[in-house]
Amino acid sequence: xxxxxxxxxxxxxxxxLAEDAVRQWPQSxxxxxGRARIxxxxxxxxxxxxxxxxxxxCGDTLVVEWSNDYGDGRIYRNVSIAELRDGxxxxxxxxxxxxxTVPEWRRELGERLDMSPGGVWPASDDLTVx
Numbered sequence: 509x510x511x512x513x514x515x516x517x518x519x520x521x522x523x524x525l526a527e528d529a530v531r532q533w534p535q536s537x538x539x540x541x542g543r544a545r546i547x548x549x550x551x552x553x554x555x556x557x558x559x560x561x562x563x564x565x566c567g568d569t570l571v572v573e574w575s576n577d578y579g580d581g582r583i584y585r586n587v588s589i590a591e592l593r594d595g596x597x598x599x600x601x602x603x604x605x606x607x608x609t610v611p612e613w614r615r616e617l618g619e620r621l622d623m624s625p626g627g628v629w630p631a632s633d634d635l636t637v638x
Contacts, residue, residue, distance in 0.1 A: 516550045528543075529600065558574055
């Protein structure tokens, strides 16, 4: 990646953002337009720690599984979906979820998903300050 100021999102995705990229947050109903504005929004999350899990590419679509902590010790499991053009992300949609305890009624119906450090989602000890 060129440039001297990679955005946090570029580090998560592993590809550069197009200057005209848009970032969508369906949970809050926000759309952030432009690489510079995306970087400006990121600058307000001081102390955010994150770690990147697997990246999956299919044609011009990139899906990244990652974890973060906003600095309060609460871990979020995330998925970012990027549409690529000429190797740059032009549209990114992020989904976040905070882990929760399985309801008692559902415990017998499912299995335990391995959340070990070697698993799909990085453990809280693997998160780094960005």
